Amino acid sequence: MLEIKNLHVKLEEEDKQILKGVDLTVDAGKVHAIMGPNGSGKSTLSYVLSGRDGYEVTEGSASLGGEDLLEMEPEERAAAGVFLAFQYPVEIPGVGNMTFLRTAVNAQRKARGEDELSATDFLKEVRAKAKALKIDADMLKRPVNVGFSGGEKKRNEILQMAMLEPKMCILDETDSGLDVDAMKLVAEGVNALRDEGRGFLVITHYQRLLDHIKPDVVHIMAEGRIVKSGGPELALEVENNGYADILAEVN
Amino acid sequence: MALPQAKQTVTEERLATLTMPDAGCTKKAREAALARLRQMGLPGRRDEYWKYTRPDTLTSAEAPTAALFQTDEPTMFHEFDRLKIVFIDGVFSPEESDELSLEGVTIDRLEDICGKDIHWAKELYGVLEANGQTPVQRPLAALNTAYASDGVAIHVTGKPSKPISLIYRHASETSDAILHHVVRVESDAEVTILENGPAASRFNKCMEIDIADGGALHHIRAQGRDHQRRAATHMFTRMGTESVYKSFTLTVNGVLTRNEQVIELTGDDAVAHVAGACVGDGEFHHDDTVFVTHDAVNCESRQVFKKVLRNGATGVFQGKILVKEGAQKTDGYQISQSLLLDEDSQFLAKPELEIYADDVACSHGSTSGAIDETALFYLRSRGVPTREATDMLTLAFLAEAVQEIEDDALAEVIVTRLQDWLARRH
Numbered sequence: 154m155l156e157i158k159n160l161h162v163k164l165e166e167e168d169k170q171i172l173k174g175v176d177l178t179v180d181a182g183k184v185h186a187i188m189g190p191n192g193s194g195k196s197t198l199s200y201v202l203s204g205r206d207g208y209e210v211t212e213g214s215a216s217l218g219g220e221d222l223l224e225m226e227p228e229e230r231a232a233a234g235v236f237l238a239f240q241y242p243v244e245i246p247g248v249g250n251m252t253f254l255r256t257a258v259n260a261q262r263k264a265r266g267e268d269e270l271s272a273t274d275f276l277k278e279v280r281a282k283a284k285a286l287k288i289d290a291d292m293l294k295r296p297v298n299v300g301f302s303g304g305e306k307k308r309n310e311i312l313q314m315a316m317l318e319p320k321m322c323i324l325d326e327t328d329s330g331l332d333v334d335a336m337k338l339v340a341e342g343v344n345a346l347r348d349e350g351r352g353f354l355v356i357t358h359y360q361r362l363l364d365h366i367k368p369d370v371v372h373i374m375a376e377g378r379i380v381k382s383g384g385p386e387l388a389l390e391v392e393n394n395g396y397a398d399i400l401a402e403v404n
Numbered sequence: 405m406a407l408p409q410a411k412q413t414v415t416e417e418r419l420a421t422l423t424m425p426d427a428g429c430t431k432k433a434r435e436a437a438l439a440r441l442r443q444m445g446l447p448g449r450r451d452e453y454w455k456y457t458r459p460d461t462l463t464s465a466e467a468p469t470a471a472l473f474q475t476d477e478p479t480m481f482h483e484f485d486r487l488k489i490v491f492i493d494g495v496f497s498p499e500e501s502d503e504l505s506l507e508g509v510t511i512d513r514l515e516d517i518c519g520k521d522i523h524w525a526k527e528l529y530g531v532l533e534a535n536g537q538t539p540v541q542r543p544l545a546a547l548n549t550a551y552a553s554d555g556v557a558i559h560v561t562g563k564p565s566k567p568i569s570l571i572y573r574h575a576s577e578t579s580d581a582i583l584h585h586v587v588r589v590e591s592d593a594e595v596t597i598l599e600n601g602p603a604a605s606r607f608n609k610c611m612e613i614d615i616a617d618g619g620a621l622h623h624i625r626a627q628g629r630d631h632q633r634r635a636a637t638h639m640f641t642r643m644g645t646e647s648v649y650k651s652f653t654l655t656v657n658g659v660l661t662r663n664e665q666v667i668e669l670t671g672d673d674a675v676a677h678v679a680g681a682c683v684g685d686g687e688f689h690h691d692d693t694v695f696v697t698h699d700a701v702n703c704e705s706r707q708v709f710k711k712v713l714r715n716g717a718t719g720v721f722q723g724k725i726l727v728k729e730g731a732q733k734t735d736g737y738q739i740s741q742s743l744l745l746d747e748d749s750q751f752l753a754k755p756e757l758e759i760y761a762d763d764v765a766c767s768h769g770s771t772s773g774a775i776d777e778t779a780l781f782y783l784r785s786r787g788v789p790t791r792e793a794t795d796m797l798t799l800a801f802l803a804e805a806v807q808e809i810e811d812d813a814l815a816e817v818i819v820t821r822l823q824d825w826l827a828r829r830h
Binding site for chain 2 (some may be wrong): 203228232236238243245252256258313
C-alpha cells in the first residue's frame with residue numbers, strides 16, 4: 154500500500170542530505186517498525202510522507218495505493234489516508250479540541266466527496282472513542298493540546314487517528330514521554346485500529362512499545378537508509394546489544 | 405500661539421460647510437467647543453497623535469463618496485430582543501426605531517433635552533469631551549460637540565430587561581453624519597448598549613458616558629464590512645466608585661476607522677475594560693487610540709486589542725495608561741497584538757505608561773507576528789485545507805479579545821459573525 158522507492162531528501166535551507174535512498178513497502182494490514190539511532194532520518198521520513206515544508210525530495214518516489222504522495226498538499230495526503238501521529242503534538246490556543254476534530258473529519262469527508270457527519274453522529278462517535286482512550290469531556294472541550302500532559306497529548310493523537318480512520322498510520326516516537334500505563338493505553342488504542350485495510354509505520358527508539366504493538370516487520374535505519382530488515386526479533390537484538398553490532402555488520 | 409496657516413485653512417474650510425444647529429440650551433457648550441476647535445485646529449499629519457493615521461479625509465470640507473455595500477447577510481444582533489434606535493445617514497428615523505420606552509431607562513432625542521429640561525443631559529453635553537482634550541487634543545470630538553445634528557440622551561436608572569441598540573444605516577453615497585450621544589448610568593443601574601452599522605460615508609460620533617457609583621455599562625459595537633466608509637468615533641467615559649465599564653468593538657473592513665476611548669476612573673474600586681478585534685483586508689486603515697486615566701485608588705483597567713491584517717491593510721494602536729499621583733493599588737494592563745497575514749500589511753503600535761503613584765501594578769505588551777506555521781501544518785496534516793486552517797487560527801487569535809465580552813450569547817454572536825466574515829473574505 155505504501156511504497157517508497159529510492160527516496161532521497163535534503164533540507165531545503167541547507168545543503169544537507171538526510172535521506173539517502175530509502176526503500177520501503179508497507180502492505181495493508183501490516184505493522185512495520187522503524188528503529189535507528191538519533192539522526193538517522195526516521196522523523197524526516199515521517200515529515201516528508203506527511204508533506205511538511207522544509208524538505209526537498211531530490212530523487213525517488215513515495216506513493217499510497219498507487220497515488221503519488223509527493224505531488225500532494227498535506228491536506229490532500231490526509232484525505233488520501235495518510236496520518237502522522239506527531240512526536241510533539243502542537244498546542245493550538247483558541248481552537249477547541251472538539252471543533253478541531255469535527256472540522257478535520259468533515260474536511261476529509263468533503264475532499265473524498267462524502268457527506269459531512271451530522272453533529273449528533275459525530276458527537277456519539279467521538280464520545281465512544283474518547284472513552285476507550287480515557288479522554289474525558291473536559292479534554293475534548295479544551296483548546297487543542299493546551300495544558301495537556303505528555304500522555305494526554307499522545308492519547309489525543311490516537312483519538313484523532315481513530316476518528317479520521319486513515320489507511321496509513323505513521324507513529325513518530327509515540328512512546329516518548331509516556332509512562333508504562335500511558336503507553337499501554339496508547340498501544341491499546343493503536344491495536345484497536347489494526348485491521349486488514351490499514352498499514353502502520355511505527356517509529357521508535359525502544360523495544361518496549363513493540364511489546365505492546367507487535368510489529369510484522371522491523372527495519373533498522375541508519376544514515377538515511379534502511380540498513381537491515383527482519384522480524385520482531387530484530388528489535389530485541391537492538392534492545393539487548395544496541396545498534397553498534399548491526400551497524401558494524403552492515404558496514 | 406497662532407495656528408499654522410495650513411491648519412487654519414483646513415479648519416476654516418471644513419467649518420464653512422457646517423451649520424450649528426439651533427441648539428437652545430446646548431448653545432453655550434457648542435460655542436465653547438467651537439472656540440476650542442478653532443484654537444486647536446483640525447488634526448494634521450504632523451500632530452503627534454496622528455502620526456500613523458492620515459486625517460485628511462476625516463477633516464476635508466466634503467466627505468469622500470462611499471459606495472453602498474450590498475450584502476445578503478442578516479443585520480448584526482438581529483437575533484436579540486433589543487430596543488432599536490435607528491439613524492439613517494445620521495438622522496434619527498422614528499419609523500424604523502422602536503418606541504423609545506423601556507423600564508429602567510429614559511431615552512430622549514438630543515434635540516428634546518432643552519424643551520424637556522433634562523438637567524443631567526444639559527449638564528453633561530460637551531463636558532466630558534472638554535475634559536478629554538487634555539493632555540491630548542481631540543479636535544474631531546470638539547467639532548462633534550459644536551455641530552452634532554442628532555443623537556440621543558440615555559438615562560439609566562434601573563436594569564433594563566434588554567439592550568439598547570443603536571443602529572446606523574448608510575443610505576447615501578455622500579452622507580457626512582455627526583452624532584452625539586450622552587449617557588448617564590445612575591448608582592447601581594446597569595445597561596448594555598449595542599452599536600452597529602456603517603452610519604454614513606463619513607461618520608463622526610461622540611458618546612459621553614457618565615457612570616455613577618456602582619453603575620455598570622456594557623458596550624458592544626460592530627463596525628461592519630462596508631469597504632468605503634470612514635469613521636472617527638470618540639467615547640468619553642467618567643467612572644464613579646465601584647462602577648464598571650466594559651467595551652468591545654469589532655471592526656471589519658472600512659477604508660478608515662479611528663476609534664478613540666478616553667476613560668477617567670475618578671472613583672475608587674472602578675473597573676474599565678476596553679477591547680477590540682479587527683480584521684482588515686486591502687485598503688483598510690484601523691486605528692485604536694485609548695487613553696485611560698487612573699485618578700482613584702484600587703481601580704482596574706484592561707486594554708486588549710487584536711488585529712488581523714492582510715493584503716496591505718494597516719492597523720494602529722495608541723494606548724496609554726496614566727496613573728495619577730495618589731492612584732495607589734492601580735492594576736493596569738494593556739496588550740495589543742497583530743497577526744500579519746502577508747508582508748504588505750503593517751501594524752504600528754505605541755503603548756505608553758505614565759505612572760506617578762508608587763504602589764501600582766501596570767503592564768503592557770505589543771506583538772506582531774505571522775501565522776504559526778507549525779500549527780498550520782498540524783491542521784493541514786489532519787486534512788483541513790490551508791484557507792480553512794488559516795481562518796481557524798485567525799479566529800483563535802482574535803478570540804482572546806472577544807472573550808472580554810461578558811455576555812456569552814453576545815460573544816457567540818460576534819464569533820459566529822467573525823467566522824462568516826473570515827470565510828467570505830470580501
